[in-house]
Amino acid sequence: MSSMSTPLERELYIGKRKVRNRFAIQPMECNDANLRGTFTVQTLKRYKNLFEGGAGFIVMESVTLQRESTARKTQLLLDVDDPANRADWQKFMEYKCRHYPDTVFVVQFNHSGELSDENFSKRITVKPLPGFGGELVDEEYIHKTIDLYVRAAKFLYDIGADGVDLKFCHGYLGSQILRPYNDRNWRYGGSLENRARFAYELCEKVRRAVPDEKFLIGAKFSIWDEMAGGQGHAGPDSPIIDPEESLTICRGLEERGASFFIETLGNCGVYWDLMCPGKNSCENVYRHMTAAKMLRETLKPETVVIGSGLSLLRDGRDNGFKGVDPSRNSLLYWGNIGIEQGYFDMIGLGRQSLADPYLPQKYAEGRLGDVDWCHCCNLCAGLENLQQCVGCVIHNPYYKEIYRKVSK
Numbered sequence: 001m002s003s004m005s006t007p008l009e010r011e012l013y014i015g016k017r018k019v020r021n022r023f024a025i026q027p028m029e030c031n032d033a034n035l036r037g038t039f040t041v042q043t044l045k046r047y048k049n050l051f052e053g054g055a056g057f058i059v060m061e062s063v064t065l066q067r068e069s070t071a072r073k074t075q076l077l078l079d080v081d082d083p084a085n086r087a088d089w090q091k092f093m094e095y096k097c098r099h100y101p102d103t104v105f106v107v108q109f110n111h112s113g114e115l116s117d118e119n120f121s122k123r124i125t126v127k128p129l130p131g132f133g134g135e136l137v138d139e140e141y142i143h144k145t146i147d148l149y150v151r152a153a154k155f156l157y158d159i160g161a162d163g164v165d166l167k168f169c170h171g172y173l174g175s176q177i178l179r180p181y182n183d184r185n186w187r188y189g190g191s192l193e194n195r196a197r198f199a200y201e202l203c204e205k206v207r208r209a210v211p212d213e214k215f216l217i218g219a220k221f222s223i224w225d226e227m228a229g230g231q232g233h234a235g236p237d238s239p240i241i242d243p244e245e246s247l248t249i250c251r252g253l254e255e256r257g258a259s260f261f262i263e264t265l266g267n268c269g270v271y272w273d274l275m276c277p278g279k280n281s282c283e284n285v286y287r288h289m290t291a292a293k294m295l296r297e298t299l300k301p302e303t304v305v306i307g308s309g310l311s312l313l314r315d316g317r318d319n320g321f322k323g324v325d326p327s328r329n330s331l332l333y334w335g336n337i338g339i340e341q342g343y344f345d346m347i348g349l350g351r352q353s354l355a356d357p358y359l360p361q362k363y364a365e366g367r368l369g370d371v372d373w374c375h376c377c378n379l380c381a382g383l384e385n386l387q388q389c390v391g392c393v394i395h396n397p398y399y400k401e402i403y404r405k406v407s408k
């Protein structure tokens, strides 16, 4: 890379892995698995586009490790106890490693908890939330869940994946345990020490099962959400935002071997606008940058922080922002400045990666005129909520047609 390269083009290390640029692909659940919970033609096409699109770091979408409690009917499943499922994953990773060995690829693990859809699965909870409920789980359930995560991580290591992203955000189980609202008196609730135990045990046990530090452990973490008693709030019923506890837990994860963090905000079980800023809530983009900077300043310099919620910035135009010069308010502008000024080390592309998986390559080749910019219409999220295959309804005719049919 020449000395003239922009911050976004500069390589960096996540733990012991070299990443060729500062573009990260966010985990984006696209609900297009087959009956075994594995890869369809559509899933493979999506990942091929992402691999060819040039991002140095790809976080595979939220993968469930059990079928019983899930939010999506055709979510990707990694079932370590099912030989056919394992074989599909192995084939996928062989393909990835053969054709795209230089792309650092990790998989996000998730359990939906109280966000599991009762129409086809079992909703479980650590403390029933009004309007959600679910079957109360005990310590044994959590131990089994940790065991599944650890065995799945070891399996992924054996088949060539570069790491795991543990999901502690957006109101799913990892977030439900951490939030102050979980003041139930049990091993995984009440004090901060107890609420952080699930996260810490996961991190420690994955590292113990896979001591090779080239296998990355990271976390996507809601620094705060928008629910009284939620992550980053001052107490079990408190509406007051206080990110200190979130930052403390992230430091605790870092001490236990996490080498990357994906900053995020919000709980999509209650609202979408904080997690996914839209034109009517564009100021949330700045909240994401602020949260990422807090994380950046709290963690060791070598730990990598990835910013989220930036797709709305687009090319600076038609994004709803007022009082700013569009040429100084685009995704790439803030990507470069944000890295230089220490807000984050990489930019995470979420909805923008559905609109145009080739943005990193087009940026490197100076073809910005060819980029399909995300409109943040959230029709992709609409497809997800309707249990359909997810993709960009604006730029991709395949998903446009699905949306046309289901929205009739």
Ligand SMILES: Cc1cc2nc3c(=O)[nH]c(=O)nc-3n(C[C@H](O)[C@H](O)[C@H](O)COP(=O)(O)O)c2cc1C
Pocket: 026, 027, 028, 029, 030, 061, 062, 108, 167, 169, 220, 264, 275, 276, 277, 308, 309, 310, 311, 312, 348, 349, 350, 351, 352, 380, 381, 384, 390
């Ligand atoms: C359709 C859709 C699916 C998503 N799936 C996931 C997921 O699997 N895991 C996750 O952590 N976040 C998920 N998110 C959140 C995104 O990764 C990202 O944090 C959010 O879209 C904000 O970034 P953006 O402005 O670049 O879109 C999803 C968002 C959408 C719209």
